[in-house]
Amino acid sequence: MKVTAIGIDLAIEVFQIHGVDGHGKIVLRKQxxxxxxxxxxxxxxxxxxxxxxxxxxxxxxxxxxxxxHTVKLMPPQ
Structure with missing residues (x-):
């Protein structure tokens, strides 16, 4: 499993992690x-x-x- 990009949903105590490979296929979901x-x-x-x-x-x-890691911060929507 080669994770190339991860999105993190930040919360108070638990973070949701969503990772994809180079083809955009989901390879990681974790709390x-x-x-x-x-x-x-x-x-x-x-x-x-x-x-x-x-x-x-x-x-x-x-x-x-x-x-x-290369980290990109996005403005809240």
Missing amino acids: LRRNGMVRFFANLEPCLIGMEACGSSHRRAGKLSEFG
Whole structure:
């Protein structure tokens, strides 16, 4: 399973992760608790990560970038 892009739905305690491969096929669906998010992304090959910009997303984006991921923040809709 080669995840090339991940979308994260940020919430207070549980984050929903949705990953696709290079062909756009869904290869990952997972719920992560706040304390497991860093460990999960530290062990994942670098990929593109998209998440909604909010108060805590800039800090999270910085942490994920430390693991080699490319993080794109999107304005809330």
